[in-house]
Amino acid sequence: MSQHSTSSQPKITLPRLQEMKKNGDKIVVITAYDASFSRVVNEAGVDVVLVGDSLGNVMLGLDSTVPVTMQDMIHHMRAVARTNQHALLIADMPYMAYATVEQTLQNAAALMQAGAHMVKVEGGTWLCESVKALSDRGIPVCAHLGLTPQSVDALGGYKVQGREPEAATKMRFDAEALQASGARMLVLECVPSELARIISGELTIPVIGIGAGVDTDGQVLVLQDMLGITPGKRPKFSHNFMAEAQGDIQAAVAAYVAAVREKRFPGPEHSFS
Ligand SMILES: Nc1nc(=O)c2c([nH]1)NC[C@@H]1CN(c3ccc(C(=O)N[C@@H](CCC(=O)O)C(=O)O)cc3)CN21
Numbered sequence: 107m108s109q110h111s112t113s114s115q116p117k118i119t120l121p122r123l124q125e126m127k128k129n130g131d132k133i134v135v136i137t138a139y140d141a142s143f144s145r146v147v148n149e150a151g152v153d154v155v156l157v158g159d160s161l162g163n164v165m166l167g168l169d170s171t172v173p174v175t176m177q178d179m180i181h182h183m184r185a186v187a188r189t190n191q192h193a194l195l196i197a198d199m200p201y202m203a204y205a206t207v208e209q210t211l212q213n214a215a216a217l218m219q220a221g222a223h224m225v226k227v228e229g230g231t232w233l234c235e236s237v238k239a240l241s242d243r244g245i246p247v248c249a250h251l252g253l254t255p256q257s258v259d260a261l262g263g264y265k266v267q268g269r270e271p272e273a274a275t276k277m278r279f280d281a282e283a284l285q286a287s288g289a290r291m292l293v294l295e296c297v298p299s300e301l302a303r304i305i306s307g308e309l310t311i312p313v314i315g316i317g318a319g320v321d322t323d324g325q326v327l328v329l330q331d332m333l334g335i336t337p338g339k340r341p342k343f344s345h346n347f348m349a350e351a352q353g354d355i356q357a358a359v360a361a362y363v364a365a366v367r368e369k370r371f372p373g374p375e376h377s378f379s
């Protein structure tokens with residue numbers, strides 16, 4: 107196998123995801139961090155694989171994503187890329203890797219060269235300049251609003267975001283501004299279902315929810331959460347699909363894919379109001 111995991115082109119492209127939004131077909135996103143699970147989730151037919159900085163929690167045993175480094179992200183990104191078959195691969199940019207426009211370009215380039223097809227950044231309008239700089243240079247960007255775990259200390263914990271009217275209005279404004287700056291996808295995490303529904307309708311780009319109700323254009327979950335092997339507490343918005351899969355990992359991931367496509371997941375018990 108080649109030492110340089112040069113990015114091969116995915117069958118699931120950004121225009122295809124755009125078309126899925128238009129047709130109301132749910133986009134299925136899942137995290138993976140290594141070659142074995144990259145293959146499993148590809149076999150299950152997921153559209154998008156996220157090499158999330160949640161690898162800090164589930165791969166490294168950390169209690170937040172703050173200590174995760176570019177080296178960590180590159181290491182896992184390369185492993186996932188080696189066995190990817192058809193999925194679009196997104197790499198999270200880790201803590202402080204996109205503090206300035208210069209840093210953003212350099213670190214995004216490293217993740218693309220490790221096999222990513224898109225990079226993801228957490229934050230609102232302060233990021234617009236960097237999103238535009240990346241987009242102008244041909245690097246697709248996924249934005250991330252709501253509960254942004256890299257800011258957990260500023261937010262005062264892992265809490266639902268956008269419940270107050272002013273916060274909801276600001277999130278809608280941030281989402282529009284990021285899209286106008288060139289973002290091609292948006293993740294909404296821990297947001298009231300109604301606000302996520304409104305933002306998904308207002309944006310033309312696909313909106314992927316986690317703890318954001320059933321009315322987004324797609325869903326994302328952390329792999330270990332759906333397999334019931336999270337080290338520590340599993341977030342309330344997640345669901346253990348292993349329970350109904352008789353211990354079969356491949357079947358559990360397939361159950362998640364089917365539940366999202368058929369709009370059976372998430373249910374009210376995984377959503378916030
Ligand atoms: N295993 C894992 N799953 C994730 O979804 C995840 C990570 N790790 N690490 C990075 C971030 C952190 N995330 C988190 C972590 C905790 C909560 C949490 O405790 N949420 C509360 C609900 C919040 C509320 O009611 O205000 C919960 O009870 O689940 C949410 C998202 C999501 N991401």
Ligand SMILES: CC(C)C(=O)C(=O)O
Nearest residue numbers: 137158159160293326
């Ligand atoms: C939970 C998702 C959206 C994420 O950012 C991650 O896995 O790091």
Ligand SMILES: [Mg+2]
Nearest residue numbers: 158159160198
């Ligand atoms: Mg993340």
